[in-house]
Amino acid sequence: MKTRTKGATKTASEDFEVSKSMSAKVQLNPDSPNPARIFVLPEGITPEARIISLTNPRYHSKDRYVVCPVRGFYEFKVVGVPKMTPRSWLLSRSGTEAEIPADAADNGVDSNLARGYVTRTADIFIATPVDPIFFLLPALSPTSKNSDAPKRLFLSSDDYFERVVSDSPHLGSFLRRDNLRNLLEKRMQAICETVEAGEETMYRLDEERLLKEVLQKARRMVERGLPASIEEKLVRKALEVPMLSITRDENSLQDLEERDCPQGTSHLLTPSSEARDSQATASSTDSAASSFSHASTAFTSFSEESTSTELAQESKIISPKIVAPDGVAELLRLRVALDFLCSNYITPHMTDKINTAMYSPTSSVDFRPLSTHLEHLSKLRREAAATRSFGDYSRKRSLQDDEDAEIRAEKKRKMEEEEKRKKAGESLGVKRLKKANITGMKKLSEFFKKN
Secondary structure (H helix, E strand, O other), X not given: OOOOOOOOOOOHHHHHHHHHXXXXXXXXXXXXXXXXXXXXXXXXXXXXXXXXXXXXXXXXXXXEEEEEOOOEEEEEEEEXXXXXXXXXXXXXXXXXXXXXXXXXXXXXXXXXXXXXXXXXXXXXXXXXXXXXXXXXXXXXXXXXXXXXXXXXXXXXXXXXXXXXXXXOHHHOOHHHOHHHHHHHHXXXXXXXXXXXXXXXXXXXXXXHHHHHHHHHHHHHXXXXXXXXXXXXXXXXXXXXOXXXXXXXXXXXXXXXXXXXXXXXXXXXXXXXXHHHHHHHOOOOHHHHHXXXXXXXXXXXXXXXXXXHHHHHHHOOOOOOOOOOOOOHHHHHHHHHHHHHHHHHHOOXXXXXXXXXXXXXXXXXXOOHHXXXXXXXXXXXXXXXXXXXXXXXXXXXXXXXXXXXXXXXXXXXXXXHHHHHHHHHHOOHHHXXXXXXXXXXXXXXXXXXXXX
């Protein structure tokens, strides 16, 4: 005869513990109006350094900077993750609660923050050095409301410092330090003409020296290497040679290239088989499938027994060689570095003067080969677009119709997402009311009409 065995019964103490744990609620503290953030300061910074508000030399807005009387100026760069990727930081002290300072609340430190804190985002603010020249430029070359440019005179360093302090009052206390004053005066000498007036040195901005200093910074950026994203989007994509036709034979393609290419650059646009394989990895969407197969066969070797580490190493795509005349790629990198410096640190009216002087015939850098090659590439892209639009007779719509269809599909997708979001926020009562049969019923506004 089979019988069922009963499980072990819980004791009264265990039942009490379970009910106590279920009834307990976790109390979450409300978000602080000034949440904690992670700042990474440079090594060796002095205790007198402070985070103050200074006027941004480019946008004339109040931004936060680190000013050290000995090391100079630092700006904050945010390093974070995409908003769709949830990340956070857990901050805690390396000790017990007994080590928390007793005067933490008096110093404005939250007791909960002293014990431990979880940040909402994983952003890190890193202090990177910035040249004081950029903060002095608005004072050395102020903008004028009149159409005529103001006459530049030789002025003392104190006169220029007063202009800087008028825009950034927090900097006034630091300018009383001899170390910081000597640093600013030394940087002024790099871009200014100087004359001796008794025992005092007078300064006046020299645009040629400024151009030389900015060009030197841009060259250092190119020598150290541009970031991978900037190199890919602004250099490789700009110098990518378009494929005029996929079905065209090699002879006709070579004839067309020799006809349209500038003299001395035709060999750069008729690459060998190895160069064609490298171009296939970075071609347009018309040959995306074939380019992926070429890249996978030429640069990787896949096998079923490969480990995860080997797959990660083989998945890296080797960047193809840039097909351009000698020196054109370096000129483009130099121009990208100059545009980055001017668009982030130099005032707009000085940027216009720098660009005018940089691209003038008397400039130390000749950008004409770059301009000629870019014009030639734009002509080839127009011909490639015309060849694809008129040569493929199987297509029923033009490129403009395809773009309009993509725009309509994107709008439709956004509308569907908006409707789903609205439906998700509706209450159960509203959903039931929508299903009710209201045929023959009067609207509520009918009962409030005037007689």
